[in-house]
Amino acid sequence: AIALILLSIKLFPGTKTVDAQTFGNAAEAAGYVVTDSTEKLRQEWRVGSMLTEATSFDNGKIRMDFCVMDTVDAAKNLYDGITLPISGEEILELGGTVHELYSVENQTNFAAKIHIRDTVIYVYTLAEYKNEAIALLETIGYWKN
Numbered sequence: 001a002i003a004l005i006l007l008s009i010k011l012f013p014g015t016k017t018v019d020a021q022t023f024g025n026a027a028e029a030a031g032y033v034v035t036d037s038t039e040k041l042r043q044e045w046r047v048g049s050m051l052t053e054a055t056s057f058d059n060g061k062i063r064m065d066f067c068v069m070d071t072v073d074a075a076k077n078l079y080d081g082i083t084l085p086i087s088g089e090e091i092l093e094l095g096g097t098v099h100e101l102y103s104v105e106n107q108t109n110f111a112a113k114i115h116i117r118d119t120v121i122y123v124y125t126l127a128e129y130k131n132e133a134i135a136l137l138e139t140i141g142y143w144k145n
Contacts, residue, residue: 017119018140020055023066026139030132032057032064041065050074061129064136065122072118079115082122086111094144101144105130114142 018026024034037056042048053068069075079100088106103112103123110130112123114137121142125133137143 016141017117018142020053020066020068023121023140024055027055027057027064027136030136030139032059032062032136037065041067045078047074047078050078062125062133063123064133067120067122069118069120075115075118075120078120079113082113082120084111084113085109085124099142099144101142112137116142 020036027034034055034057037054038051041054041056042051045051047069050070051067051074052070054065056065057063067075067078069078084102084104086104086106086109088104088109090103090105092101092103094101098116100115101112102114103110105111105127108127110123110125110127110133112121112133114121114123121137123133123137134143
């Protein structure tokens with residue numbers, strides 16, 4: 001059975017972004033090794049200098065890319081252009097003017113993309129590490145239920 005959850009929530013305009021340093025510090029505090037992935041993602045995602053800063057980690061269980069774009073429009077375009085690499089039984093979609101979130105989950109994997117102002121986060125994990133990934137997103141204020 002396919003469980004499809006679609007929510008449309010107007011989130012208050014006070015939602016705060018964090019910078020790549022704050023994301024990196026939170027990820028390191030949670031035990032991840034982060035790297036500056038600005039050049040790598042500029043090439044992989046073909047966004048060039050619109051991507052001003054990126055910090056990522058990938059430990060084989062969880063991959064997370066935190067990107068700061070040069071404008072809100074560039075971030076929105078990146079968010080809209082990200083295709084999550086799985087199809088799933090569980091879909092969560094939260095749309096707002098400031099904070100957008102889309103996630104997909106199946107028996108083996110979980111993937112999400114999150115957009116707040118000029119930042120975008122891409123998440124891909126094995127299903128058993130979903131809660132661990134969400135805990136980090138909650139720490140920096142990017143996950144909403």
